[in-house]
Amino acid sequence: MAAASCATGGPAATGRPSRSAPTPSPPSSTPSRPGTRRARRSTARSPSARTSAISVGSPSATRPTGSRSGTRRRPSSTDSPATSASSSAGPRCGAVSRGPPRPSACSPSTRTARSTCAPTPRATSPSSTRRSTPPRATACGSRRSSASASSDAAARPPPARRFGAGGPAWHDGPVTDTLWTYAVIGLVVLLVAGGVVVGLLRGRGGATAPEREAPEAPGTPGPSDADLAPDGSIGTIEHPGEVVEDEPEAPPATPAAPAVEAPEAPAGRLRRLRARLARSNTALGKGLLALLAGGKLDEAGWEEVEDTLLAADLGVAASTELVEALRTRVAVEGAQDETAVRRMLREELLRLVDPAMDRSLADERVDGRPACVLVVGVNGTGKTTTVGKLARVLVAQDKDVVLGAADTFRAAAADQLETWGGRVGVPTIRSDRDGADPASVAFDAVRAAAELEADVVLVDTAGRLQNKVGLMDELGKVKRVIEKQSPVDEVLLVLDATTGQNGMKQAEVFSQVVGITGIVLTKLDGTAKGGIVVAVQRALGVPVKLVGLGEGPDDLAPFDPEAFVDAIVE
Ligand SMILES: Nc1nc2c(ncn2[C@@H]2O[C@H](COP(=O)(O)OP(=O)(O)OP(=O)(O)O)[C@@H](O)[C@H]2O)c(=O)[nH]1
Incomplete structure (x- = not known):
């Protein structure tokens, strides 16, 4: 046991570099990244963690303590293996070898008296043999002068003779006998005392609080095999008289993986949301129906119909056109009941909304690459929310989606988008830095989508007023940079339906800069101005493809002209 302790405790045995002082090593690079799970794992498994785990239950006999001792005393090249083997641990071996017993054991008087104790039974016992055999002789010999060693050799008979038959030839008489006996007894007492001291030191090492270890340099070897339990873990370390068990290692606290949601299928969403649309557009629908079903309309009545349409943001041209169409039909078909009027x-409304328009989204891979969708608009219209909701629509259609957080202006936008994506298991490409170049982030997102072989990449951009030339130029650059890698298949302009005709001006400018291919009308749940659908389509010649009807995650619906008109007139 002692020999084993020395072997595992000495610096040479562990392979650890000797350190002249236990100064803290520089921190390793791995713990400098605690935020990451990998880093947490690394920290949990780091050498310092392991050694501290050993220190908690380990006494001086364990390798770490031996290692620390090793830092205090570098083993001398003159230390023989026997010296180590005869002591407990490296440094302690040295301390014991320098203690009082050795000089007295090796003193000339003792050597002279040795001949007198030859016949004692203790001298022939195995333990006596261990104590008196080469290890200690070597230790003593390392200190003796060569002159005294040679005189000692001359005066001393061979050990076999001394302790074997106890040959009388070198018996000098009773006085010498007595001195020899005392010397041997003294030697034995000192050895026993030394053993007790070593034992106490070890026992105390196990009882005291573990010393705090200096952090180890990266690459410092971890516990040796001797420190490891059969299963490879750092297990119990036994000490005389006590058994210290490692506390069962608590499983690493892994954050509960957020549940991936199953979004609602897009088909029929608008029908579910029709009540919200109808509620907002009651004035339009009910007002028109009341007027039209009230009997033959005079000029004032028809003006009232037109005002109702304008109030719903249908726009002057569309309103006038609708009134003309209705007047013609009433004149031709005569007075109608409410059902016929409805x-x-x-x-006529459906005709204005134009169901023939292509409202399909670019959400399929094109020419072996992901479809690329850029989402633009003024501040606060709901772009980020729309990108998040649209990801859900596409996931519900079993598409592989990648999100690009190119809104680097608003600090929380990337987090917001990442949260949306995370809920449906969609990755978000973002910059860790606020104010990063949005074109660069957009480029990275499109490239990542290609590498991931996604079906579609949705790139969110920062809100900007259409009259800010610099910001509009930046948006143009975002699109151009993306196009260095992939065509942009869809540019969705997000319009807040509550802004009414103001949205028309936005639409025109954005269309000039980035070429709008589709419109998302948000917040239709909170406005009676559903007529904007018709107005914006007519003004831009691009279809409304999606409508937002609430803040819920599935409150974005593909625009369905029939459902939309039904919601108004029913
Ligand atoms: N009622 C309602 N609220 C909506 C709708 N769409 C978005 N919102 C809300 O509009 C607010 C702004 O949405 P964002 O997505 O942050 O707007 P944004 O355009 O990304 O904002 P900027 O990045 O600052 O330009 C949020 O409170 C959304 O919940 C909708 O269809 N209906």
Whole structure:
């Protein structure tokens, strides 16, 4: 046991570099990244963690303590293996070898008296043999002068003779016998005392609080195999008289993986949301129906119909056109009941909304690459929310989606988008730095989507007023940079329906800068101005493709002209 302690405790045995002082080593690079799970794992498994785990339950006999001792005393090249083997641990071996017993054991008087104790039974016992055999002789010999060693050799008979038959030839008489006996007894007492001291030191090492270890340099070897339990873990370390068990290692606290949601299928969403649309557009629908079904309309009545349409943001041209169409039909078909009026109104509104427009989204891979969708608009219209909701629509259609957080202006936008994506298991490409170049982030997102072989990448951009030339130029650059890698298949302009005709001006400028291909009308749940759908489509010649009807995650619906008109007239 002692020999084993020395072997594992000495610096040479551990392979650890000797340190002249236990100064803290520089921190390793791994713990400098605690935020990451990998880093947490690394920290949990780091050498310092392991050694501190050993220190908690380990006494001086364990390798770490031996290692620390090793830093205090570098083993001398003159230390023989026997010296180590005869002591407990490296440094302690040295301390014991320098203690009082050795000089007295090796003193000339003792050597002279040795001949007198030859016949004692203790001298022939195995333990006596261990104590008196080469190890200690070597230790003593390292201190003796060569002259005294040679005189000692001359005066001393061979050990076999001394302790074997106890040959009388070198018996000098009773006085010498007595001195020899005392010397041997003294030697034995000192050895026993030394053993007790070593034992106490070890026992105390196990009882005291573990010393705090200096952090180890990266690459410092971890616990040796001797420190490891059969299963490879750092296990119990036994000491005389006590068994210290490692506390069962608590499983690493892994954050609960957020549940991935299953978004609602997009088909029929608008029908579910129709009540919200109808509630907001009650004035339009009910007002028109009341006027039209009230009997033959005079000029004032028709003006009232037109005002109602304008109030719903249908726009002057569309409103005038609708009134003309209705007047013609009433004149031709005669006075109608409410059901017939409703049908007539529905047909004329639907014609204005133009169901023939292509409202499909670019959400399929094109020419072996992901479809690329850029989302633009003024501040606060709901772009980020729309990108998040649209990701859900696409996931519900079993598409592989990647999000690009190119809104680097608003600090929380990337986090907001990442949260949306995380809920449906969609990755978000973002910059860690606020104010990063949005074109660069957009480029990275498109490249990542290509590498991931996604179906579609949705790139969110910062809100900007259409009259800020610098910001509009920046948006143009975002698109151009993306196009160095992939065509932009869809540019969605997000318009807040509550802004009414103001949105028309936005749409025109954005369209000039980045070429709008589709419109998302948000916040239609909170406005009676559903007529904007018609107005904006007519002004830009691009279809409304999606409508937002609430703040809920699935409150974005593909625009369905029939459902939209039904919600108005029913
Ligand atoms: N009622 C309602 N609220 C909506 C709708 N769409 C978005 N919002 C809300 O509009 C607010 C602004 O949404 P954001 O997505 O942050 O707007 P943004 O355009 O990204 O904002 P900027 O990045 O500052 O330009 C949020 O409170 C959304 O919940 C909608 O269809 N209906």
